[in-house]
Amino acid sequence: MSLEVRSLDLDGVLEIVPRKMGDERGFFSETWNARQFAEHGIALDFVQDNHSYSASRGVLRGLHYQLPPYAQDKLVRVVKGAIFDVAVDIRRGSPSFARWAAIEISARRWNQLLVPRGFAHGFLTLEPDTEVVYKVTNPYSPAHDRAIRFDDPDIAIAWPLPLAELQLSEKDRTAPQLRQAEVFEFAAGEERP
Template sequence: MVEVRRLALDGVLEIRPPKFGDARGFFSETYNRQRWAAAGVDLDFVQDNHSFSAAKGTLRGLHYQLPPRAQDKLVRIVKGRIFDVAVDIRKGSPTFACWTGIEISAEAWNQLLVPAGFAHGFVTLEPDTEVIYKVTDTYSPEHDRSIRFDDPRIGIEWPVEAGRVLLSAKDEAAPLLADADVFEFN
């Protein structure tokens, strides 16, 4: 049975699918729409993404897409370990600008569900880390947005020093939350 644990922000979930092992290795259904819907996670995933980060301290995020192309994300690790973060960017939400984070890893076999309306980011805690994530809408450059990973208003406590992270040019140029396009809370 799929284990689902609610984290500090509404809709952000840690999910742990069953894993069956023997002397040969293991088998796991990392996603089964019918079983997951029965556990309360009923989403229509349409695209899978795979990222590889060679160095420990690679930080990707905070990323999201605006409506009507907003994405729910289901993140898992196939190799390595990350600190994964979701930030509520639904203006008017009681938890607007709040964040929650969790370590996910290939060893722990846990996943993170980041709902639409939340920015997502992660930092690698090991070299050669591979992240796979499902999304509920395809990539749309016109709706793609980002927020600074070190925005003091959000105050994420990354487990890597800010001056030691590896960022893309896009993430270095990301605006602060106060200057970003965000969601309206319903």
């Protein structure tokens, strides 16, 4: 089985499309294969799988990340519905600091997004009853968990729905802006997965 891998023009942020084989019975797909991913330069040790369900269109989750030593790489995919998925470079000193990249991830398109450590991550549901599954390289750590405002003007994400229609948790609604947030320091020459 093969993978399509495409850079989203931010250091290490990749769209990945696994091969999907189907017939009249249904389909089969390897969504994670360490050997195949390593052949594309992606060598990660995932330690936890997460599954998120959103009942409505317009649910926004993010922008989330964890600080070292619990920083996480994430491999995000959608098993039902569709999302607008965003990665934001929060490595202070990086040439792309505060820049963002986004793609639509959906069960129909069968694509995934690799979000490296050092990036905040968020998504907006585009359909009701959307389910998102993602692998992470470090377990959840409440002491290292952080968030940045989804509507921070210094980042200026072009969310595809009007802000008044978005549904957010209290944590996300009251998150600090990037200027006040604890973030990563950019290390020139840092190896990316």
